[in-house]
Amino acid sequence: MIKIPQHIIDGIIAQAKAELPNEACGLLTGLGDTVQKQYPLTNVDHSPEHFSFDPREQFQVLKSARAEGQKIIANYHSHPATPARPSEEDKRLAFDPNVSYLIVSLAAEQPVVKAFSLVDGDLIPNEILVV
Amino acid sequence: MSKIKVNDESQEVTFPLTVTGLIKLNNVLQPDMVSVQLNGEFLERQDFETTELKEGDEIDFLYFMGGGC
Numbered sequence: 195m196i197k198i199p200q201h202i203i204d205g206i207i208a209q210a211k212a213e214l215p216n217e218a219c220g221l222l223t224g225l226g227d228t229v230q231k232q233y234p235l236t237n238v239d240h241s242p243e244h245f246s247f248d249p250r251e252q253f254q255v256l257k258s259a260r261a262e263g264q265k266i267i268a269n270y271h272s273h274p275a276t277p278a279r280p281s282e283e284d285k286r287l288a289f290d291p292n293v294s295y296l297i298v299s300l301a302a303e304q305p306v307v308k309a310f311s312l313v314d315g316d317l318i319p320n321e322i323l324v325v
Numbered sequence: 326m327s328k329i330k331v332n333d334e335s336q337e338v339t340f341p342l343t344v345t346g347l348i349k350l351n352n353v354l355q356p357d358m359v360s361v362q363l364n365g366e367f368l369e370r371q372d373f374e375t376t377e378l379k380e381g382d383e384i385d386f387l388y389f390m391g392g393g394c
Contacts, residue, residue, distance in 0.1 A: 195346070217393075217394065219390070221379065234326070234387070239391070241393075242394075243393050243394055244391070244393040244394075245391055245392055245393065246389070246390070246391035247389070247390040248389065249360035249389070251389065252360065252366050252387050252390065253360070253362045253367060253385065253387065256362075256385060256387065257365075260333060261351050269390055271392060273341075273394040275394070276394040280392075281393055281394050282390035283392050284393065284394075287358075287389070287390070287391045288392070289354065289355045289358050290386040290388045321336035324374065
């Protein structure tokens with residue numbers, strides 16, 4: 195389970211909409227399983243079908259998180275026109291079993307946000323508790 | 326043994342040790358998909374093999390993040 199404040203979920207959705215038609219992405223930091231801060235990152239692919247983080251931005255987030263006594267506990271990206279489920283590419287490029295993977299889908303009228311965890315090489319559903 | 330800091334945690338290592346050697350030492354699952362920062366500076370992948378670590382170095386590993394819909 196990952197606990198996420200409503201305002202951060204709203205922030206992820208707002209970023210996803212703002213970056214249409216491209217995929218949006220970012221990192222979430224916090225303590226334990228509770229998210230405390232959202233860091234929107236640049237999708238260096240600038241694509242509606244792919245995303246990649248800028249590693250330098252990732253390290254900047256790491257530095258900021260440490261300065262605040264937090265850790266990177268999740269990442270997120272958007273699916274502008276497909277459901278909130280991991281694609282084959284998402285699964286192939288998931289390497290970190292210590293963080294949650296969030297996907298926000300804008301395919302339907304109402305955005306959908308789901309979380310997943312990397313277990314034995316597969317991304318399996320992980321409960322989101324809105325706090 | 327000498328001390329360095331890996332992902333903000335102290336680790337004892339034996340020199341000489343390159344960044345590539347440290348990645349192997351830490352059993353990183355997908356070493357080709359790891360980005361490295363050494364003492365706050367981003368390290369290019371082509372320099373992993375030749376960069377020698379020294380006492381007190383602070384090194385961070387982060388996995389590449391990407392995907393597609």
